[in-house]
Amino acid sequence: MRIRSLGTRFAIPCVAIGLILSGCSADSGVTPGSATVGSTNDINPHDVADLREGGNLRLVLSAFPETFNYLQIDGGTNNTGDVIEPVLPSPYTSDAAGELAINHDYFTDIQLTGTDPQQVTYTINPKAVWSDGTPITWEDLRSQAAALSGRDPAFLVSSTSGFERVEKVERGVDDRQAIVTFAQPYAEWQGQFSPLYPKATTESAAAFNDRDRSGLAVSAGPFQVSDIDRTQSRITLSRNPSWWGATPKLDTITFSVLDSSAWLPAIQNNELDIAYMSGIENVTAAKQAPGVVLRRTPEPSWSHITFNGAPGSLLEDPQLRIAISKAIDRQGIVNAAQNGVVDDPKTLNNHIFVLGQKGYQDNSAPISFDPDAAAKMLDDLGWKLNGEVREKDGRRLELRDVMYQQDGWVQVAQIVQQNLAAVGVKLNIQTVPGTGLFKDVIDPGNFELAQFSWGGSVLPLTALPQIYAYDPNNLQGNKARIGTPELNALIERTMSELDPDKAIEMANQADQMIFAEGYSLPLYQASGTYAARENLANYGAFGLASADYTKVGFLK
Missing domain, CATH: 3.40.190.10 (Periplasmic binding protein-like II)
Known part of the structure; x- marks a missing residue:
């Protein structure tokens, strides 16, 4: 479940934000709320x-966590995140408005101490210890930075979290201070080391991948x-x-x-x-x-449909993905899903920012709902109707949509199924229990469409390299296996931009490219x-x- 924004952590896939669809809210006694993030919250x-x-x-x-190592590819889910949040260090906390503050339980000071090269100095609380009594030291930060750098593919990471840009981590004035020096600037450096694991977990690929598989060896919360x-x-x-x-x-x-x-x-x-x-x-x-x-x-979590565009897959062609996207009535889905719960249900039209967040703008024009245009595109691409289903080169345009075994997700899929049938595309719906959905189905690419949710954070740019950059040898969170060298290059420049306003502008340029690629269909953000x-x-x-x-x- 998604209880909260995870502050400064990277985006995580969630399975249980699909909403039970409803046709009417009359006499419910519930006053509809907003789905736009703001500056207040409701925690009594x-x-x-x-x-x-x-x-x-x-x-x-x-679902039960696949591993208790949130940094590992099998652990980067909301289930692992919820369990480890009360038990592991994080450098920052965030308030209701998304403003960050140093988490003084773990760090007495964190400063950006240089920009050419970029350098960040972390001073660790002298009282901070792991649960086995071992002090938390600069070596824990050094080891984690090395593990997440991407330089050793044996470390199966959920996200490099900007550590691919780190040149070195050195001891400061004592063991309780770490100085992180970047080879390339990193815009969202405040999201690093969140959570922090002990060096025993990150010092080798074997430990990283399996030490916390069945439980958490040590904690510090x-x-x-x-x-x-x-x-x-x-x-x-x-x-x-x-x-x-x-x-x-x-x-x-x-x-x-x-x-x-x-x-x-x-x-x-x-x-x-x-x-x-x-x-x-x-x-x-x-x-x-x-x-x-x-x-x-309202919270920065959103539901979506991701396409599998892997080389050789049925949906490898971005124009085919765009045609299918244009056949799907996203506003109809959102109206049905959030009627009575949200006062003005709106589609989410950005892959990076959510409604109410600085930087949000509508970049969804390439996938605007237009079934007639979708049908024409399919015709032009050579997918011709043969009875009720289109075919090309003897192959039927028959897609499999996988999702968490929840009524809300299934009902969304049924709307999509009806939309696609109207343009000659057959959709088969497959539900999977929460346990194994990512590890056994989505991560291996065993789907054409996949429905799940991303849980975002107050540092939204981190999603760009984690989800939308494409490296076939290191997918991280790119479940779609979709991307281009041009998009990768723009993401690199965006994440190197230390001017927040310029970084936001570049992130929206990247989002326009993501929409043009037919990467995924954002549906709606969670009402919380x-x-x-x-x-x-x-x-x-x-x-x-x-x-x-x-x-x-x-x-x-």
Whole structure:
């Protein structure tokens, strides 16, 4: 589930933001909200003095993490991200407006100390230790930078996170200071080392890929992983006895893996303390449950359809992808999905920025809904109708759409299926449980269309090299296997631009190229609607903010 913006981390694929479609919101008792990110959030803020000591925060996952190493290709998902956020260091926190501040639990100071070459100095909190008692030092940063540099392909990374631009990481005035020097400038350097792992996890490819496969070896947050019960599909976090910061109010945090259809019943039966609610029926039913309130803040997460354009694939031709895109009524999907939940449902028309975020502009003209134009393009490309389905060179234009096994995703796919049938394209719908969807299906490229969501952050440019740059030998987050040398070069220049306004302008130029390639169809961004226990404080719909797990708890 996507509880919050993950602050400065890179974009992560999510499976459970598909919304249950609804035709009518009459008499729901729910006032529609916005889907445009802003400067406020809804977390029931309280002074910690108002909270009772102890308690267990019950959260939900859509699937068991494939690995607890968020940096590894199998771990860069929202399920892993949710579990490790309370247990690992991050250099920055973000507030409701998306403004960054140094996370002083881990770093006393972080400064951009040079621009030619770019240099960043990290001064580590002298109290900061890993849960095994080992101090957090500059060597942890050096080792992680080397692992994510991309120089050794044996490290199967989710994203290089700009470390491919780092020339060296050196010891500063002592072991508690790291000086990072860049060979090339990196615009979003504040997103690096988030999260930070110990050097034991990153010092070799074998450790990086497998040390935290079955559990987290060490941690360094207010909580630590204390129990992993695969039989019950449950992960428990408990207070970290080595934690040096403010004592958490909670005793434990428990993650349960549940099918999305079970989230509403679990809220109604007081088995969860908070869960994302999708569609007006679910939102209405949750609002009516005793002791439950709605917490709502739009967040930088969005649903989309990604095409598989790998060399030799059915959709290798970008013009074919554009033709199919133009046949799909995105606004119709959004109207159906967010009716009654959002006051003015709008399509998301940018791959980098979300509505309300600085830099957002509509770049979607190449994929504007026009079924007549789509049919003509298909004809011109040689895909001729033979009965109800088009064919070319004896091959039928028959596509497989894969997605998380959730009603909302299926219903979106059914609309797409109807849209494509109208222009002679057959769509087959395949659902997959959350566990294995990426590792076994999407990452290997076993699809023509894939529906899932990206969870973004306050540093949106990081998505460009992670998702939209194309290197066939190092795909990172490029599930589509689509890209061009020209786009790669523009992404490189964008990520090297230290002037934020110029970087935004260049990012939009890149987005125009991404749309022209027929990379994917952005659908809608998440409304950020959660059902929560009314006595749960300092936790809820975070929007752009990060959570402070030392302040989360239940009212007295």
